[in-house]
């Protein structure tokens with residue numbers, strides 16, 4: 636993998652890739668997505684068809700740097716999310732860079748859609764939901780050891796959710812989508828960075844980066860571009 640912008644450089648090793656994505660200390664919400672040239676984010680319902688070895692490296696690097704992985708329930712279900720395992724490639728990279736080997740996964744779900752028995756219904760998982768959801772579901776998940784954060788009344792209040800995560804020491808948040816959660820996060824003006832991998836593919840999928848029109852155009856600022864095998868790994872700052 637090479638850096639095109641800023642300061643062109645060849646052959647970024649794992650340590651250089653970590654530095655390329657490291658954030659200053661303090662709170663942040665960065666969003667990681669892979670999209671095709673036409674803005675599709677799925678091939679046959681999943682992101683895997685857009686992946687590449689470089690994209691997997693960036694995905695691992697971003698997870699290694701994060702305090703918590705935030706994901707919408709639609710993505711967690713479609714992509715078969717599991718807890719971040721200490722003995723995985725991410726866990727090993729986290730250890731190498733001096734971080735706890737695992738990081739919690741925080742699932743955003745208005746309806747508290749996780750079910751006791753789900754792969755993610757374990758004590759390391761955080762459920763971010765709202766008061767309107769079924770109290771029995773919330774209680775069952777809490778009984779399974781899941782940390783249940785009730786943020787908002789009728790819908791999930793994302794700024795309140797990020798405050799609640801930060802109060803637990805989870806300040807650097809990696810949001811892995813999906814489109815509904817990204818749209819809500821942009822509307823709530825809580826996104827600091829978009830890390831978009833652009834795969835050289837044309838797909839025509841109905842699943843796009845955003846779930847619908849935003850009320851105003853957001854204009855992220857390009858801060859970095861890496862490249863490998865024709866895939867561009869962009870880092871955009873979202874000024875609030």
Ligand SMILES: NC(=O)c1ccc[n+]([C@@H]2O[C@H](COP(=O)([O-])OP(=O)(O)OC[C@H]3O[C@@H](n4cnc5c(N)ncnc54)[C@H](OP(=O)(O)O)[C@@H]3O)[C@@H](O)[C@H]2O)c1
Pocket residue numbers: 667668669670675676677680681682685706707708709710711713714743744745746747748749790791793811812813814815816817819820842846
């Ligand atoms: N290419 C990529 O990088 C990439 C990344 C992520 C996802 N994807 C793809 O995107 C698809 C999923 O899209 P999606 O839009 O359904 O995903 P999503 O945003 O992950 O999930 C939507 C669901 O998550 C919950 N949710 C999201 N935002 C919420 C909010 N602000 N407040 C309350 N609940 C919220 C709701 O769950 P409840 O219904 O339980 O309330 C909602 O139905 C999958 O096919 C996945 O493969 C691709």
